[in-house]
Amino acid sequence: MNLRIPHAALLVVALLAGCQPAEEERFQGYVEGEPVMVAAQQNGQLTSLTVQRGDEVRAGTPLFSQDQATEAAGVSQAEAQLAQAQAQFRNLASGKRPPEIAVIEAQLKDAEARRTLSAEQLARQEALVAKGFVSAESLDQARTQLARDQAGVAQIRAQLESARLPGREAERASAQALVLASQAALEQSTIRLEQKSQLSPVAGRVQDVYYRTGEWAAPGQPVVSILPAENIKVRFFVPEPSLGALRVGQGVGIRCDGCPASVPATIRFISATAEYTPPVLFSEKNRHRLVFLVEAWPQPAGAAKLHPGQPVSVFLNSGQ
Numbered sequence: 001m002n003l004r005i006p007h008a009a010l011l012v013v014a015l016l017a018g019c020q021p022a023e024e025e026r027f028q029g030y031v032e033g034e035p036v037m038v039a040a041q042q043n044g045q046l047t048s049l050t051v052q053r054g055d056e057v058r059a060g061t062p063l064f065s066q067d068q069a070t071e072a073a074g075v076s077q078a079e080a081q082l083a084q085a086q087a088q089f090r091n092l093a094s095g096k097r098p099p100e101i102a103v104i105e106a107q108l109k110d111a112e113a114r115r116t117l118s119a120e121q122l123a124r125q126e127a128l129v130a131k132g133f134v135s136a137e138s139l140d141q142a143r144t145q146l147a148r149d150q151a152g153v154a155q156i157r158a159q160l161e162s163a164r165l166p167g168r169e170a171e172r173a174s175a176q177a178l179v180l181a182s183q184a185a186l187e188q189s190t191i192r193l194e195q196k197s198q199l200s201p202v203a204g205r206v207q208d209v210y211y212r213t214g215e216w217a218a219p220g221q222p223v224v225s226i227l228p229a230e231n232i233k234v235r236f237f238v239p240e241p242s243l244g245a246l247r248v249g250q251g252v253g254i255r256c257d258g259c260p261a262s263v264p265a266t267i268r269f270i271s272a273t274a275e276y277t278p279p280v281l282f283s284e285k286n287r288h289r290l291v292f293l294v295e296a297w298p299q300p301a302g303a304a305k306l307h308p309g310q311p312v313s314v315f316l317n318s319g320q
Contacts, residue, residue, distance in 0.1 A: 025245070025316045027294075029236025031256075033308035035207045035225040038063055040217035041195040042071070049213050051206050051224060061200040063224050066217065071193040078189040082182035089175040101160065108156040115149035122146050204228035227308070229300035234265055236314040237275075237291035245316060246270055252296050253315040256306065262315070263305055265296035 044066030051063055122142040129139045207225040211217050234254055238246060248270060253262035271293040296314065298306065306312070 034231040037222035065197040074189040078186035085178040085182040118146035232303035263302035265298040269295040
């Protein structure tokens with residue numbers, strides 16, 4: 001029996017084999033998220049919690065608040081101290097009050113009137129001495145009185161000028177420094193009050209809530225975790241023979257069970273250290289091989305289709 005195959009048939013088989021699409025290189029991996037942990041910044045009891053696990057939030061959405069009685073009282077005290085410091089500074093900058101200046105002006109008028117009277121008495125004494133009606137001693141007393149009244153006028157005028165002047169430069173500088181210190185204290189009190197109400201710093205999905213209303217939260221303790229879409233990545237493992245085909249910035253395709261289409265992603269990290277295949281990816285074929293960790297980050301629109309912990313397949317010939 002002749003089992004030789006005609007050359008034409010062999011040619012047809014070869015052509016059909018060449019028309020088959022090249023199998024895409026595929027790697028196993030999983031989705032991982034890096035949530036943002038929103039923590040309390042002050043000690044206090046939670047008075048409100050406005051989100052729950054699974055909620056979608058925008059940046060600036062209120063998350064939770066703590067008891068604010070102490071911080072609100074601190075703000076009121078700082079405001080009062082600032083008002084007092086500003087009043088003291090204005091007082092030194094404007095001199096004495098108008099009623100006080102009016103008193104000094106009245107004293108000056110009285111002193112000027114006494115000086116005028118003393119001058120008139122001196123003139124009369126000089127005329128009487130010239131006619132020999134009084135002694136020279138009376139003339140000396142009149143002159144002394146006039147000199148005393150003139151000195152009194154000069155003294156009160158100096159007091160009036162001093163009252164109209166602002167405080168001394170050192171006093172005004174001290175008062176101004178007190179105003180600045182009071183303003184800083186008010187800002188600190190306001191910040192502490194604002195820290196008792198936390199807003200979402202990012203947009204994303206609430207992954208977990210660790211406290212409930214009525215519980216005590218300490219500074220630095222996470223209360224809510226939020227996963228933004230841009231913090232979702234895919235980690236997959238590549239054996240050494242395939243490592244040379246990868247580069248940072250390269251596009252890959254992510255496929256998962258139930259995904260309607262491949263999700264494009266970009267490689268951002270390739271580990272320089274080999275490791276054993278993670279147990280979750282063990283198989284009879286590759287469990288003894290060393291692999292390299294690679295991380296690819298999908299665009300936020302595509303990342304929304306993926307879920308942390310979900311197993312995926314990564315294709316190098318997709319998403320280019």
